[in-house]
Amino acid sequence: MVTLGDYLMVSGILFTIGFAGVMLRRNIIIILMALELMLNAANLSLVAFSRFQIDPTGAPNYNAQVFVFFIITVAAAEVAVGLAIVVALFRLRQTTHVEDINTLKF
Amino acid sequence: MTFTTNSSLPWVILLLPFGSAVVITLFTRRWKNISAFISVTAVLGSFLCSCAIFTQLDISAPELTWIDIHGVLNVPIGFVLDDLSRLMLLVVSGVGALIHIYSLGYMRDDEGKSRYFAALSLFMFAMLGIVLANNFVMMFIFWELVGFTSYLLIGHWFERDAAADAAKKAFLTTRVGDFGFMIGILMVWMATGSVVFDDVLAHLSKITSNPGYLTIAALLIFCGAVGKSAQFPLHVWLPDAMEGPTPVSALIHAATMVAAGVYLLVRVAFLIQASQTALLVIAWIGTITALLGGLMATQQSDIKRILAYSTISQLGYMFMAVGLVSNEAAIFHLFTHAFFKALLFLAAGSIIVSLHHEQNIWKMGGLAPKLKVTFATFAIGALALIGCPPFSGFFSKDAILALAYGRNLPIFGIGLMTAFLTAFYVSRAVIVAFFGKPRSDAARKGTESPLVMVIPLLVLAILAFIAGLEPVARNFVVVPHENETALTVPALAVLSLIFGVGLAVWLYRNREHEPLHVDLIRRRFYIDEFYEWLINRIQERLARIAAFFDRWVIDAGAVRGTSGGTFGIGSLLRLFQVGNLQAYAFLFGLGIVALIYFTIFR
Secondary structure, X not given: OOOHHHHHHHHHHHHHHHHXXXXXXXXXXXXXXXXXXXXXXXXXXXXXXXXXXXXOOOOEOXXXXXXXXXXXXXXXXXXXXXXXXHHHHHHHHOOOEHHHOOOOOO | OOOOEEOOHHHHHHHHHHHHHHHHHHOOOOOHHHHHHHHHHHHHHHHHHHHHHHHOOOXXXXXXXXXXXXXXXXXXXXXXXXXXXXXXXXXXXXXXXXXXXXXXXXXXXXXXXXXXXXXXXHHHHHHXXXXXXXEHHHHHHHHHHHHHHHXXXXXXXXXXXXXXXXXXXXXXXXHHHHHHHHHHHHHHHHHHOOOEHHHHHHOHHHHHOOHHHHHHHHHHHHHHHHHHOOOOOOXXXXXXXXXXXXXXXXXXXXXXXXXXXXXXXXXXXXXXXXXXXXXXXXXXXXXXXXXHHHHHHOOOOEHHHHHHHHHHHHHHHHHHHHHOOOHHHHHHHHHHHHHHHHHHHHHHXXXXXXXXXXXXXXXXXXOOOOOHHXXXXXXXXXXXXXXXXXXXXXXXXXXXXXXXXXXXXXXXXXXXXXXXXXXXXXXXXXXXXXXXXXXXXXXXXXXXXXXXXXXXXXXXXXXXXXXXXXXXXXXXXXXXXXXXXXXXXXXXXXXXXXXXXXXXXXXXXXXXXXXXXXXXXXXXXXXXXXXXXXXXXXXXXXXXXXXXXXXXXXXXXXXXXXXXXXXXXXXXXXXXXXXXXXXXXXHHXXXXXXXXXXXXXX
């Protein structure tokens, strides 16, 4: 029997992998992908919560699923904007490495 | 209910000189004679309006609301028009007008004639404001304005160091007293909730219920009078103020401004007379001042300084009268003194001009035949000052002495002593300056002053002669009567007068040099030296402490500390701005973890 804890475990592992990717990788595109991973980890845990909170009529709690749709939509928009920025950046600097983009400081 | 006429004449009186000062300063500075003409016209206008008001008994002027914080503070710009202020209006504008005319002659060739007349007009405005004010705040404002114009006029010849220093000294010394005056006003306002004289009088019981508080408030107000009227211990500025032009000395430092202190005390007499202690202090301060002023005058050799000390001494008499609860006597003496002292100063000014600004009496001598009119008028002024019957000074001084005789014998003794000293030093000045042989080239060549200066002298001489005679005086002031001492006091006064004059004649007849040398008196009892020491010791140290506090606590601590702290923290925070996106993301994640930790586990 798969429990809520198992789902959360998988979600946590995915989130950590995503966070590690954001922290450690140097390529912006990879970082964006890792970000997507983190968002989807959150989605997974939300769906698990929905599945495991059954009200007396037998229906799951749809609130969490609405949240997931919302996140997917925002993530799509985010990727569109993010990739556009990356393309613009690449045109300007001929690079997608974060170490080369460090002028935003005092 | 008496019928009261509403009239805007007081406004005209007050604003004419002000308008003149404004016009001269803004437009006619370059045309000296026009400036002088405007100023003289304005003061004559004020004088005529004052005359018109003087005969109208029930008169009131429209009032202007200036500050009105409902129920807390109400400061109108309103006028009080009782007998006292009408008399003062007449004296101030009358003597002022004569001195303006005299100034036409005295300041004939002065570079700063426009400036002089502008300041003189401003002074008339301020002085009339004091006289007319119906509340403490308005009076205080004009009071300060008078101090300021006095500063301007003493320092008229500011290129001379002595004049500039004297102006500063006068301003600062009177400020000391004014500070007390201000606190006194605040105390009265705190207790009664009003600054208008009539309201304070109506709520007097609120303040008399606490005698200690009342005494302190009365004495603080008295402080202001001490400063302006040059009473001991704040008298030191008046002799130095003689550095100003002589008409200024006559107007401000003899006839009007210094008498403002007496006027103030009479105006708030209802307050002062509620406290026996305050009255006693005032009487004794007046007495001490009268004696000290008289003593110090005996060893001066500058003719204007002699007159300055005699002014201090005569003002002491007036304070004595106020302290002995007789406003009538004080005002009577103020009235006569204004004429004869202005006369003496103007006559002295006439001598000074004809001797090309020589003020030392030991460099004069033998002037009587050359400056006949000046001598005659000076002699009339001198006779009035020493209280020789039937000149005006005799009556007013006699009234004060009779008062003292009836109420306080020690004060009477000192008053009599002062009368003797007065006779002595005035006779000394007259003998040394006018008789004997001329002791300098200037004195040998002296000639009579121009007509424009002589006429005011003659007018003032007539006034100084008749102002004390009862048929004349009672039209203007309440002539006090102390019947129980019908003959003793006048007899004693005349006796001391004869002794004084006799001693002076015996000592100073045909002398070439000062035969007496009393260092203590010549150095003015070392009071100036004492103040210098006091200022060096105490004020200097306080200033040092304040400077230290300012430099190290305010500047270094509060101001630079704040800016430096902000700057330091800023540069510390700058270390976190590495520019690396992942570092930011890491710190961001760390922050989230910390937030979760604190919200859940704490």
